Amino acid sequence: MFLLAVVLYFLLACLVSWLALFPAGRDMAMALVAKMEARLSRRVGHMAQRGNQGVAALRQSSAASAQGALGFFRRHYLACLAGAAVVCLPPLVALMVSGKNMLGGYDVSVREMNGQVADLLQGEQLVPPTAPPPLVFVTQEVAQLRPLLASASRNWTLLNPDYAQRLLLVFKIMKEQHGYDMAILEGYRSPERQNMLAAMGSNVTNAAAFQSWHQYGLAADCAFLRDGKLVISEKDPWAMRGYRLYGEVAASVGMTWGGNWKMMDFGHTELRLPGVMKR
16 A cells, blocks of 8 residues: 555655646647547437437536636646645555554553542642741741742642642652652742743843743642751752652653752742743
8 A cells, every 4th residue: 555655655756847848748738638539529419319218418518517627727727736746645655654554652652650649630639738837938948048938929729730640749749759748849839920930040040921821820839847957958958859769759740850950940840731831
């Protein structure tokens, strides 16, 4: 079947090239059409001579149709040839490049799904953990690493529901499988706050208003809790190990981790839903 398609495509390409590039080819095609028209006319005339009244009408109709079609083809032969090529070439090309008889992307997946992810997709609704005391976010160590964190939003209800459930699942896995308690540093961020942070320099953020997924409730910055204190610094080996695990778990539930960026943001995750951010 594939070989036949290749042969047909080759013949069609040769025919189109011949008709489009060589006047003699077009003249021969016109002559062939005229010859077929004359033969049809003679056949219809012969039938008319036998006294078939209906054939006379058929002859007139066929002759008129043939003449009309021939005239249209003569006037617009290049457009007709181009149209035929447009109609015929894509299916032939698709047939040639396809390696199998079914559309890609429908193969049975052999990847084992995380059981907790499967439960989430089947409707398990996780609830946010108890928020840490506000004083946890205003210590001197935290203020040096994350300025203006005290005024950041940590309201789970302002996050996109899909993203919030994925992030809660990450928190659950980090706690149950790796022993890390986590907390949101900042979730939803208003456009005004985004511009204010951007004005503080690239060491804070490079994104202006509506250039960050925070404005759509689809991003959050998170860190770890140890002995009731917030641990943010990547210089802490325990925290750095947690960030690596956090990135792996976040990726397993379909989120993007900021630790993979050129300007690394280890505590950041986001869910890039199509059609949300207009770039």
